[in-house]
Amino acid sequence: MVKFLKRFYLCLIFIFLYAPILVLIVYSFNESKSRGHWGGFTLKWYGELFRDRDIIKALYYTFLVALLSSIISTIIGTFSAIGIHNMGLFGKNFALNINYLPVLNPDIVTGVALMTLFISVNMRLGFLTMLISHTVFNIPYVILSVLPKLKQMNKHMTEAALDLGATPAYALRKVVIPEIMPGVITGALIAFTLSIDDFVISFFNTGSGVTNLSILVYSMAKRGVKPSINALTTLMLITVVILLLLINKRTTKGDELLP
Amino acid sequence: MKNKAKYLAYPYIVWMAIFIVIPLLLVLIYSLTAGNVNDPSSLSFSVESYTRVFDVMYLKVIWKSFKLAIISTVFCLVLGYPVALIISNVKAKYKSILLMFFLVPIWMNFLLRTYAWMAILSPNGFLNRVLSLLGLPTLSIMPGQTAVVLGMIYNFLPFMVLPIYTSLSKINRNVLEAAMDLGANNFITFLKVILPLTVPGIISGITMVFMPAVSTFVISQLLGGGKELLIGNLIEQQFTVQRDWHFGSALSIILMIMILISMAVMSKVDNDNGNGGAPTW
Numbered sequence: 160m161v162k163f164l165k166r167f168y169l170c171l172i173f174i175f176l177y178a179p180i181l182v183l184i185v186y187s188f189n190e191s192k193s194r195g196h197w198g199g200f201t202l203k204w205y206g207e208l209f210r211d212r213d214i215i216k217a218l219y220y221t222f223l224v225a226l227l228s229s230i231i232s233t234i235i236g237t238f239s240a241i242g243i244h245n246m247g248l249f250g251k252n253f254a255l256n257i258n259y260l261p262v263l264n265p266d267i268v269t270g271v272a273l274m275t276l277f278i279s280v281n282m283r284l285g286f287l288t289m290l291i292s293h294t295v296f297n298i299p300y301v302i303l304s305v306l307p308k309l310k311q312m313n314k315h316m317t318e319a320a321l322d323l324g325a326t327p328a329y330a331l332r333k334v335v336i337p338e339i340m341p342g343v344i345t346g347a348l349i350a351f352t353l354s355i356d357d358f359v360i361s362f363f364n365t366g367s368g369v370t371n372l373s374i375l376v377y378s379m380a381k382r383g384v385k386p387s388i389n390a391l392t393t394l395m396l397i398t399v400v401i402l403l404l405l406i407n408k409r410t411t412k413g414d415e416l417l418p
Numbered sequence: 419m420k421n422k423a424k425y426l427a428y429p430y431i432v433w434m435a436i437f438i439v440i441p442l443l444l445v446l447i448y449s450l451t452a453g454n455v456n457d458p459s460s461l462s463f464s465v466e467s468y469t470r471v472f473d474v475m476y477l478k479v480i481w482k483s484f485k486l487a488i489i490s491t492v493f494c495l496v497l498g499y500p501v502a503l504i505i506s507n508v509k510a511k512y513k514s515i516l517l518m519f520f521l522v523p524i525w526m527n528f529l530l531r532t533y534a535w536m537a538i539l540s541p542n543g544f545l546n547r548v549l550s551l552l553g554l555p556t557l558s559i560m561p562g563q564t565a566v567v568l569g570m571i572y573n574f575l576p577f578m579v580l581p582i583y584t585s586l587s588k589i590n591r592n593v594l595e596a597a598m599d600l601g602a603n604n605f606i607t608f609l610k611v612i613l614p615l616t617v618p619g620i621i622s623g624i625t626m627v628f629m630p631a632v633s634t635f636v637i638s639q640l641l642g643g644g645k646e647l648l649i650g651n652l653i654e655q656q657f658t659v660q661r662d663w664h665f666g667s668a669l670s671i672i673l674m675i676m677i678l679i680s681m682a683v684m685s686k687v688d689n690d691n692g693n694g695g696a697p698t699w
Contacts, residue, residue, distance in 0.1 A: 165504050169516075172501050176523045179534030179572070182544045186537065235430060242427025254427060257434045260442070265633035265677060267650050268670045271657050272441035275667075279444060295437045298430070327422060356528055358636060363657065376529035380536060380640050392530055399525040403518050 187389035228293035236301025284366030301346035308342030449667035467668035487632035490570035498578035561643025585619030
């Protein structure tokens, strides 16, 4: 009985989580343009999706900004984490507290604060300001995922490398970086996901016709959504499920290899 | 090495000063001044933006933001705790797949998820089509507060489940067996052992749901149809439509202070429970 109740409850929650997505998927096959009316089965919205210049452009900027900002923030974040790790107690706490601000502040405050900065120095809002703002909120997450790995590292390893004649740069490349790699990869993935999903910070810090997917959906939701957005939802769901299944398969295999 | 490696952080310290500290200082300065923002020499000290907030109209908006955020946080906790508990108790081989399917929706775009609820709840949306096909009376939840709360619960529920799940999976199984051996039944074990051990997870969950809920402007704009204004909408309007940076900045500072106070209260609850502070993610 208890087992049944548990399953029933979990089912209800899963229905709640998936119902909205499934509704959009159903509408993506709807011949009729209006949401309330079923006009028969069609695949035409999938064709329209790839011909829609606004959507393709928004997708292009979403991925470009996510890719660039996650690469930049991973590089800056990793080196800064190594630096912060080696600072004195006072400097370390000071740097970490400021680093926490974009994490703890509501997105909207980070967003408008950066916007006031860009406008105050007469920077034109557009691609560059969006890229900078994404990098600003991504770096703290990279630092926070690299720092624990640095703490776990045996500190004598670097010293040993230096004693054995490695230059600091060589020790960094051959000893420190490989040790903290899992943290660096986690950080890069968090940065990429945050950037790809961001709306609020991009909304305030872009302009000149540069939009991302979130901004496009927001402006469409206010004026009227093209049915090709429903088709995009279906494709995104399929991509996410395939990606997660692959990751899941790899990690379970990895578990089996462990003694 | 130790002394030299710290220099690696110096460029980032300059970066933080430019992109984190200065922007927040600008917001603070604009909140405490009046005048034309495009002409720095016209700015003069003024607390007018803060006194404007005490208008009944704005106080109502702030109160509503708090009310809706608290309601959604409570719902997320009540709905999410059992989910975390059930998932943490299933067989190991189903656990990862169950957790994965729980996380799929949050990997979908946040705006698309909110738009999906519009497609369901709008007056001629999916729900009302189904209801009228079945010959039942149609509902008008959207636009309205119910729709906004529903949207918040939907979007933020995983942020409640994940930290609770993490703290549940850290519990040592032997502790539970010990409680059972000492004569506690399932319910007492839950109340006296499991629940106290998951307080840090609950606190992280509450913070991670409450923060985005109290500061959102997207959910209230889309599901509230522009009628259910929250503090986030006020800030957004000041910066994009009204162009009143002084008032917008004052509202941002007030939002920051309110969140800081809420977080301080939460961490006090956490400490009173005898647990160290848990990171918020």
